[in-house]
Amino acid sequence: MQTPHAKSRSFPFHIVIFLAPAVIVYTVFMIIPLIDSLRLSLFTITDDKREIFAGLNNYVLLLTDPKWSAAFQNAFWNNVKFFIIHMVVQNSIGLLLASLLVAGGRARSVYRTLIFAPTVLSVVIIGFIWNLILSPLWGVGESVLKAVGLGALFAPWLGLAWSALPTLSLISVWQFIGIPMLLFYVALLGIPEELIEAARVDGASGWTAFWRIKFPLILPTVGIVAILTFVGNFNAFDLIYTVKGAQAGPQFATDIMGTFFYRTFFGSQLQLGNPAMGATVAGMMLLIILAGVIVYLFLWQRRVATYDL
Amino acid sequence: MKKVFVFALLALGILALVACATPATPAPAPTQATAAQPTTAPAQATTAPAQATTAPAGEPVTLTIESWRNDDLKIWQDQIIPAFEKSHPGIKVVFQPTAPTEYNAALNTKLEGGTAGDLITCRPFDNSLTLYQKGFLAKLNDLKGMSDFSDVAKSAWITDDGKDAFCVPMASVIHGFIYNQDAFDKVGVKVPTTEAEFNQVLDAFKKDGTYTPLVMGTADQWEAATMGFQNIGPNFWKGEEGRNALIKGTEKFTDPPYVDTWAELAKWKDYLPAGYEAIKYPDAQSYFALGKGAIYPAGSWDITTFNDQAKFKFGAFKPPVENAGDQCYISDHTDIALGMNSKSKNPDAAKAFLEWVATPEFANIYSNALPGFFTLQNTKVDLKDPVAQEFVSWREQCKSTIRNSYQILSRGDPNLENELWRLSAAVVNGTITPEEAGKEAQAGLDKWYKPQ
CATH class of the missing domain: 3.40.190.10 (Periplasmic binding protein-like II)
Structure with missing residues (x-):
């Protein structure tokens, strides 16, 4: 379209200028390190610090060598458990809290703030507080259970192999439950009152109205919450590191991808770091997260119906 | 067309999210450098x-x-x-x-x-x-x-x-046991010198019930290895003799001295405070400093902490030997x-x-x-x-050795020292047997170590 109007339009420099800060900062601090990390995962490092190209050897080693694959699988399945607990507990309770908040009540804004509060606290503080609460020596956990007659149920949950990971997952759920709650809350607020009124006139109970009308309308938000949880969980590291240290004990029962990566890349105690294998673990984390995101984009995002309200 | 563009934008956004979220491995290097500056x-x-x-x-x-x-x-x-x-x-x-x-x-x-x-x-x-x-x-x-x-x-x-x-x-730093003198006086037991006496003392405290017989946790894992395994072990593997034999390959972790050390550790389980699996090192220190325990498996560096915090008189005794009069060995790391x-x-x-x-x-x-x-x-x-004097006096009565995982044997992967943490904690927790611990430690070592 060669119109005089188009001719007068010169190259849009202002767009370049507006984009530049973000693009430069993002490239330097995110994209380049990410690509360099992927590059490093294709090399081995010799004792005299030379990097030798090894192709996909590191990945083969990670997936097939008995020692590496055992550690990797342990971390991966622990991470899957960590994610499932978040999906089931965090997101369903988050949805319940959101619908309770939408229903009204005088103390609504107080509850909203209180429930969201732990999310903004530092993970180190969260880890420390829960360590104290659950401490078998001076924790308030045991006394609270005793007060309601359930003292016999108390166990040193953070130290037992079967319960350490679920306990840590629930601590993380407790901290981050505000996020799905808020997202669901906003989505539910966006549903016009007329729809619900119409349903009520048609004789739908509150329960039916929720599952037949509200829930389908917030399905896109359910997807977003799920993918945020997935990405967040497969990158989780800080809580486990704070509470259990890099060795993720007992017997690696709380080892997830993040701690496995940390231990491999930086080493711990007398174990020296192995940057190439560490980069390989990071590469696997990227692949896992990418796989989840692709599932979300192609299987969920495309199929789920969105309605303009 | 517009739809494709929106979709592409969304995809880009999600990718960016992934990129942010994935740990960028080389990044820590510059931060360390700047931290050092x-x-x-x-x-x-x-x-x-x-x-x-x-x-x-x-x-x-x-x-x-x-x-x-x-x-x-x-x-x-x-x-x-x-x-x-x-x-x-x-x-x-x-x-x-x-x-x-x-x-x-x-x-x-x-x-x-x-x-x-x-x-x-x-x-x-x-x-x-x-x-x-x-x-x-x-x-x-x-x-x-x-x-x-x-x-x-x-x-x-x-x-x-x-x-x-x-x-x-x-x-x-020297390993040994720090004990609460008041508790010993009250229950009327004497400082043990042999394993049998050590176990009798623990039983006496357990029966009395006023004090937790042995104060240690396994949550941080290293206590079980450092204050447990490396503390009592030298008496079993005869100090330097056993340590060098491991390096030469003439002894293995599946041999009696090592399995017996873990077996002795496994006995500690019944005398530790309730919920010891979740007790961290500073908590164990505070618990003993509050006078609630009788014996504390210690590193000599703990003396300073207890000098500051403990209100009772405390002393130290060296790791017990099997039979009275046996040559004693200490970890003098x-x-x-x-x-x-x-x-x-x-x-x-x-x-x-x-x-x-x-x-x-x-x-x-x-x-x-x-x-x-x-x-x-x-x-x-x-x-x-006085307590430091007691610790250092053992150098004259006993033969000194260092922790057996530190020289040469922790160069490979899996790392022996880290494995000893994990296995010793698991033995005290009762989740694996001493024999299994020996097998796993040796298998880890065999993976990369060729005896010299």
Whole structure:
């Protein structure tokens, strides 16, 4: 379209200028390190610090060598458990809290703030507080259970192999439950009152109205919450590191991808770091997260119906 | 068309999210470098004038010490450095510690950048050996005073062939048991010397019920390995004899001495505080310091903590032997030494300081300022702290050894020291048997280690 109007339009420099800060900062601090990390995962490092190209050897080693694959699988399945607990507990309770908040009540804004509060606290503080609460020596956990007659149920949950990971997952759920709650809350607020009124006139109970009308309308938000949880969980590291240290004990029962990566890349105690294998673990984390995101984009995002309200 | 664009934008956004969320591996390197900068800045500031002033005679030279012992800053500033400066006019010393967890990385960065101090505090074994092999640490074979150290003392800072020493040994830590004297008096038991007596004492406390017989947790894992396995173990594997046999490959972790050590540890389970699986090291320390326990498997560094916190009288006894009169062995672990930056601008002054570190004068000040860190010199030091005296007296009755996982055996992957943490904690937790622990430790070692 060669119109005089188009001719007068010169190259849009202002767009370049507006984009530049973000693009430069993002490239330097995110994209380049990410690509360099992927590059490093294709090399081995010799004792005299030379990097030798090894192709996909590191990945083969990670997936097939008995020692590496055992550690990797342990971390991966622990991470899957960590994610499932978040999906089931965090997101369903988050949805319940959101619908309770939408229903009204005088103390609504107080509850909203209180429930969201732990999310903004530092993970180190969260880890420390829960360590104290659950401490078998001076924790308030045991006394609270005793007060309601359930003292016999108390166990040193953070130290037992079967319960350490679920306990840590629930601590993380407790901290981050505000996020799905808020997202669901906003989505539910966006549903016009007329729809619900119409349903009520048609004789739908509150329960039916929720599952037949509200829930389908917030399905896109359910997807977003799920993918945020997935990405967040497969990158989780800080809580486990704070509470259990890099060795993720007992017997690696709380080892997830993040701690496995940390231990491999930086080493711990007398174990020296192995940057190439560490980069390989990071590469696997990227692949896992990418796989989840692709599932979300192609299987969920495309199929789920969105309605303009 | 518009739809495709929106979709592409969304995809880009999600990818960005993934990228943000994936740990960018090389990123920590620059942060470490920047973290090191603020601490190196003063070093540069202090070494620079020294350089400028070495030429005119009589002007003071300034030495900088790199260290991870930030807890000891006051002791160095108020006691050690003034004593040195008094006898060596013309040399000024600056003690410049980094946080323990950052020390190794920060020191490496500084050494590679040429901004490290003149004197380098040495970690034991491979960490310092690597620095020496890279040429960052000077050879100290001819240093005056090096002959005042035993071979065991020097073993942590010497090449594998035992030829070149590169750090002056400063101190070791000794393992044993600290006990609550009041509790022992009240229940009416005596300090045990044999395993049988040890178990009788524990039973007596358990029966009495006032005190938790044994105070330790396994949540941090290292307590079980360091204060458990390495504490009582030397009596089983006969100290250096067993440690060298492991390196030579003539003994294995599946052999009786090691399995028996774990079997003994497994017995501790019944005497530990309830919920010990989730008790962390500082909690165990506080619990014992509050007077709630009878016996505490200890490292000598705990003396300072209990001197500050405990309101009761406490003493120490050495790891029990099998039969009365048996030769006893103790873990007298070489922990800290001082070396010289090979690129130091003031090598003569740095050597003068190292020679002073090898003198009894330094040993006296250091050991008394930090009860629980014992000098490695052959000359005797008068310790004022009674519990520290008790610990150090075992050196004369027993044979000393170091932790068996530290020399050579922790060079590979899986790392023996870290495996011992995991396995010892699991044995005390009762999730694996002593035999399984032995098998797993040996299998891990066999994966990479060829006996020498």
